Amino acid sequence: MITDPLAADHGALSDALAGVIEALRTYPGVAVGEGMVAGPAGRSSTIESQVEGFVKHLAEHMREEEDVLFPALLAVSPEAEPEIEQLAEEHWPIHLTAREFSVRFTSGDVEGACRVARVFLAELLSHVGHETRVIRRILDSAGPEALRGTENLFFEWRVRSTAAELAPLLREWDSTLEIVEARDGVVSVQVGPDAPSRRPLQTQISRFLKARIPDVLRVEFEDAHPGGR
Ligand SMILES: [Fe+2]
Ligand SMILES: [Fe+2]
Secondary structure: OOOHHHHHHHHHHHHHHHHHHHHHHOOOOOOOOOOOOOOHHHOOHHHHHHHHHHHHHHHHHHHHHHHHHHHHHHHHOHHHHHHHHHHHHHHHHHHHHHHHHHHHHHOOOHHHHHHHHHHHHHHHHHHHHHHHHHHHHHHHHOOHHHHHHHHHHHHHHHHHHHHHHHHHHHHHOOOOEEEEEEEOOEEEEEEOOOHHHOHHHHHHHHHHHHHHOOOOOEEEEEOOOOOOO
């Protein structure tokens, strides 16, 4: 089913946020709901990376929807523009809630962060439900020709969303990554200026993408030239 990659990412985001809430609720030394607030000194690195990972993943998810998915849906169904615009508008309050959540967490207000995270989860699930219904209706009413064209756009969207998760690995290698193209199961990637000499990094990226997206058949690496592709 064409919406599977989207559903998988929505599931991953909801699960990640539920995990963050659970981690905050049982945060060492903090009894949420009893008015105790933890200071930054007691924060564990595990929960920090959990929160950071979730916020980043969500921002990337919404950016890719706005840049790739929504324009693709609009091409399939121009008459659905008001509904697609509404989906994009729903991203704003989610961005604001994400910001409030991050600010509270980084300032050590764990109880407040936990409270905001619960509202956040409800907001996210409501948007995801609406988004899924709108997309399903557009795809169900599209002809087979339009759907074939959309498959590649969904593939590209999935690859770009997943590539965002490679950030920690790239930091480790002091490198950068750009998805040049993703279609028909083939992903073209440009990795940092020293990419050709970095075979192990290329192997890791290739393995990661193939493991996360079964539709990836091949990952090709392009040389990065200063001032050009
Ligand atoms: Fe969305
Ligand atoms: Fe979404």
